[in-house]
Amino acid sequence: MEKALIALAAALAVGIPAVATAYAQAKIGSAGAGTVAEKPETGGTIIILEAIPETMVILGFVVAIMLILQFA
Amino acid sequence: MIPSQKFIGESPNYEYLNAVIRARGTRLLGREVFSRLASGSLEDMELFLLESRYGPRYREQLATGGGSLLGRIENALAWGAADILRETASLARGESLLFFSVILSLGDLHNGRILLRASPGGIRPKNSPAWHRYSLADLAFYDDLWKKSATPADGAVRCHEENHDFARILGESYRVLHETGDLFRAERALYSGWFGWWSERLRGRNNENSRRIEEYLGRLTDLWNFSIWLRPRKEAVSRDQAFLPGGWGFSQEALESLDDPDKLFAGSGWSFVPGKRGERTRSDLFRSFQRHFYEWQKSLYRQNLLGTDVSLGYAAQVVQEWKNLSLLAVGLSLKMPAADLERHLFLQEEGTV
Numbered sequence: 057m058e059k060a061l062i063a064l065a066a067a068l069a070v071g072i073p074a075v076a077t078a079y080a081q082a083k084i085g086s087a088g089a090g091t092v093a094e095k096p097e098t099g100g101t102i103i104i105l106e107a108i109p110e111t112m113v114i115l116g117f118v119v120a121i122m123l124i125l126q127f128a
Numbered sequence: 129m130i131p132s133q134k135f136i137g138e139s140p141n142y143e144y145l146n147a148v149i150r151a152r153g154t155r156l157l158g159r160e161v162f163s164r165l166a167s168g169s170l171e172d173m174e175l176f177l178l179e180s181r182y183g184p185r186y187r188e189q190l191a192t193g194g195g196s197l198l199g200r201i202e203n204a205l206a207w208g209a210a211d212i213l214r215e216t217a218s219l220a221r222g223e224s225l226l227f228f229s230v231i232l233s234l235g236d237l238h239n240g241r242i243l244l245r246a247s248p249g250g251i252r253p254k255n256s257p258a259w260h261r262y263s264l265a266d267l268a269f270y271d272d273l274w275k276k277s278a279t280p281a282d283g284a285v286r287c288h289e290e291n292h293d294f295a296r297i298l299g300e301s302y303r304v305l306h307e308t309g310d311l312f313r314a315e316r317a318l319y320s321g322w323f324g325w326w327s328e329r330l331r332g333r334n335n336e337n338s339r340r341i342e343e344y345l346g347r348l349t350d351l352w353n354f355s356i357w358l359r360p361r362k363e364a365v366s367r368d369q370a371f372l373p374g375g376w377g378f379s380q381e382a383l384e385s386l387d388d389p390d391k392l393f394a395g396s397g398w399s400f401v402p403g404k405r406g407e408r409t410r411s412d413l414f415r416s417f418q419r420h421f422y423e424w425q426k427s428l429y430r431q432n433l434l435g436t437d438v439s440l441g442y443a444a445q446v447v448q449e450w451k452n453l454s455l456l457a458v459g460l461s462l463k464m465p466a467a468d469l470e471r472h473l474f475l476q477e478e479g480t481v
Binding site: 098 | 141143144145146147148150151152154219434
């Protein structure tokens with residue numbers, strides 16, 4: 057039972073940030089496509105902006121690993 | 129015509145649309161460009177237009193020949209501004225397209241007024257006037273009305289032949305003009321029909337963007353109501369009947385009972401400071417208020433970046449740029465001094481947009 061709860065916690069730690077990241081990247085990607093279409097020179101900046109929300113899911117993944125290593 | 133129905137059902141794409149608009153916004157002409165043009169000649173302006181985003185339309189005017197230099201410039205500017213707005217609207221989807229259509233439809237309102245005003249006398253120049261070419265209804269419809277409908281009755285019948293909602297509204301206004309001979313009532317019918325039509329289409333939507341569009345329509349209603357309010361009191365009976373409901377800031381009661389513009393604006397939500405009645409002429413007061421309205425609309429450009437605000441702010445700037453360039457062209461053709469010409473332009477303060 058305890059293991060199942062830890063697994064659930066780890067899943068939530070990755071899953072929730074993943075949904076949030078997807079939402080943010082969808083918005084940024086859409087805006088980025090519009091900006092790059094008009095101003096190709098902004099391509100580099102847009103790639104960086106697109107990658108920033110990725111940190112959320114990476115942090116979530118780290119938390120999930122810590123949960124599993126500490127308690128499982 | 130903009131395919132306003134085709135993509136209405138899709139989810140809105142504010143992020144994409146606003147990013148494109150903001151990127152294109154950097155191409156809007158700045159104050160220094162207008163100053164430079166004002167101190168040049170009409171020929172300089174012609175060269176400038178050839179290199180600008182109005183260039184394709186100006187080259188088209190050159191290719192089709194005809195008309196004076198001023199006429200060609202005015203046509204190219206009107207077409208160019210319409211191209212910018214229509215092309216931007218074509219990128220919108222879902223709700224963002226519906227709300228952009230409100231902006232384009234303002235062109236129908238302006239064109240309708242031009243037609244109604246030209247109608248009573250039955251005498252009009254052969255060439256069509258400078259239409260607001262970004263309208264939702266086809267320009268051929270307006271041209272046809274201009275050329276073939278000399279009387280309001282002709283206009284009403286022609287409008288009923290057209291399968292477009294705005295034609296129905298304009299037809300109704302023509303009918304009022306035919307029956308009463310009163311241009312003012314006909315214009316009121318046009319405004320009332322237009323506002324009613326949009327209120328109907330926007331009904332049931334309740335989010336931040338729909339509230340902004342309602343505010344925009346309400347402020348437009350205020351603009352109309354203020355123009356009526358400025359009329360002399362002796363016309364009070366027709367004046368009080370002329371106020372349109374649904375204004376944003378002015379209550380019906382305030383419009384009917386107050387005489388002092390300061391009192392009218394106090395607590396209305398408008399930050400406009402009109403000064404006492406009599407200190408300025410009615411047309412000055414109305415023009416200042418109109419400018420204030422445009423300033424407000426332009427200020428939206430930097431507000432909600434994931435909503436319809438950006439479109440509203442951008443459209444105001446495009447229309448203003450067109451008006452300023454047209455004014456410059458007319459002034460330059462009359463060889464007006466640069467300082468006088470600049471005084472007439474409606475320019476944004478540096479750094480505010």
